[in-house]
Amino acid sequence: MDGWLPGARRVPSPNHGPRPVGVQPWLVVLHSISLPPGEYGGPWIERLFTNTLDWDAHPYFQSIRGLEVSAHFLIRRDGEWVQFVALDRRAWHAGRSSWQGHENCNDFSVGIELEGLEGDPFADAQYAALAALLASLRARLPALCAVAGHEHVAPGRKRDPGAGFDWARLIRLTGWPAAWFASDAPARPNACGQPPVPGA
Numbered sequence: 001m002d003g004w005l006p007g008a009r010r011v012p013s014p015n016h017g018p019r020p021v022g023v024q025p026w027l028v029v030l031h032s033i034s035l036p037p038g039e040y041g042g043p044w045i046e047r048l049f050t051n052t053l054d055w056d057a058h059p060y061f062q063s064i065r066g067l068e069v070s071a072h073f074l075i076r077r078d079g080e081w082v083q084f085v086a087l088d089r090r091a092w093h094a095g096r097s098s099w100q101g102h103e104n105c106n107d108f109s110v111g112i113e114l115e116g117l118e119g120d121p122f123a124d125a126q127y128a129a130l131a132a133l134l135a136s137l138r139a140r141l142p143a144l145c146a147v148a149g150h151e152h153v154a155p156g157r158k159r160d161p162g163a164g165f166d167w168a169r170l171i172r173l174t175g176w177p178a179a180w181f182a183s184d185a186p187a188r189p190n191a192c193g194q195p196p197v198p199g200a
Contacts, residue, residue, distance in 0.1 A: 002086075003085075003086025003087035003088040003089065004083060004086055004087075005081065005083060005087075005133075005136055005140075007081055007132075007136065008073065008081035008082060008083035009080065009081065009082050009083070010083055011046050011049070011050060011082055011083070011084055012050070012084065012085075013049045013050050013051075013070040013084035013085055013091070014050070014051055015049065015051065015068050015069060015070035015084075015085075015091070015092045016070055016085040016086075016089040016090055016091050016092065017089065017090045017092075018089065018090060019088065019089065019090045019107060019108070020107050023107055023108050024108075024141065024143040025087065025108055025109055025110050025141050025143065025144060026108055026109075026141075026143040026144055026145055026146060027099055027105060027108055027109040027110070027144075027146045027147070027148065027153075028109065028110050028111075028112060028134065028137065028144065028146070028147045028148070029093060029094050029097075029105055029109045029110070029111050029112070029148055029149070029150055029153055030112050030114065030130075030147065030148070030149050030150065030160075030161050030165070031071060031093060031111060031112065031113045031114065031149075031150045031160050031161060032113070032114050032115075032116040032117060032118050032122075032160040032161040032162060032165070033045055033074070033113045033114075033115065033116075033160075034115060034116060034117050035048060035053075035058075035060075035061075036058050036060040036061070037060065037117055038117050038120075040076075040077050040115055040116075041076075041077065044057075044058075044061075045074060045113070045115065046074075046082065046084075048064070048067065048069065049069065049070045049071065049074075049084050050084070051068060068092065069092050069093065070084050070085050070091045070092050070093060070111075071084060071085070071091050071093040071111035071112060071113045072084065072085045072086075072087060072091050072093075072110045072111050072112065073110070073111070073112045073113065073133060074112075074113045074114075074115065075112065075113070075114050075115065075126050075129050075130055075133065076115050076126075077115050077116070077123045077125065077126065078123070078125050079123070079125030079126055079128060079129035080129070081129060081133055087110060087137075087140065087141065090106050090107060091106065091110075091111045092106065093106060093109075093111030093113070093150075094106050094109060094111060094150065094153055094154065095154060095157075095158075096154060096157065097150075097153040097154045098153060099146065099148055099152070099153045100146070105153045109153075110137060110141070110144075112130065112133065114126055114130070114161055114165075116161065116164070117162075117164075118159050118160040118161060118162030118163075118164070119159075119162040119163050119164050120162075120164045121164045121166075122161070122164060122165060122166075127166070127169055127170060127173060128173070130170065130173075131170065131173035131174050134147070134174055134176075135174070145180055146180050146181075146182075147170075147176075147180055147181050147182065148181075148182035149161050149162075149165065149182060152182040167181055167182075167183040168183070171183075
């Protein structure tokens with residue numbers, strides 16, 4: 001499988017590793033990010049994910065100094081897709097996490113960052129771009145069957161994408177079963193059937 005999508009601008013990140021042997025991604029984890037918080041359109045997210053951020057460029061950056069993180073994709077406010085990590089690799093986006101009884105979501109998930117601030121609305125172009133990206137991912141990853149927020153896989157630790165994200169809108173745009181989405185409540189058990197994770 002070519003792990004890079006042709007519709008995305010490629011900005012390779014060094015922050016990734018191998019997925020466990022035999023594991024195919026079946027979960028999408030949605031995040032929100034803006035650097036500095038609440039500011040959009042700058043180069044800082046891409047620089048963070050490529051370990052080239054100037055920590056002295058803004059006072060906020062000192063609070064995340066040395067952080068080494070990534071995601072598979074970023075969706076900018078105008079709907080542009082940026083890809084940092086190939087789909088067959090494990091991006092460093094979810095941290096300590098679990099979903100439907102499975103720990104370490106990075107192992108079996110695709111991480112998508114939405115340029116935005118948790119609690120604030122996202123742009124119309126981002127919903128359209130996200131729905132299109134999910135369709136492209138589903139075409140390449142047939143095991144894909146669940147979409148959750150970082151707040152759902154790491155409750156109490158993370159709050160993104162937050163109350164400003166319209167889950168019902170995304171469900172309508174994708175046409176996927178509502179049971180595949182975390183929305184604002186935990187997904188029903190086994191919404192995916194039996195996820196293809198060794199030991200499940």
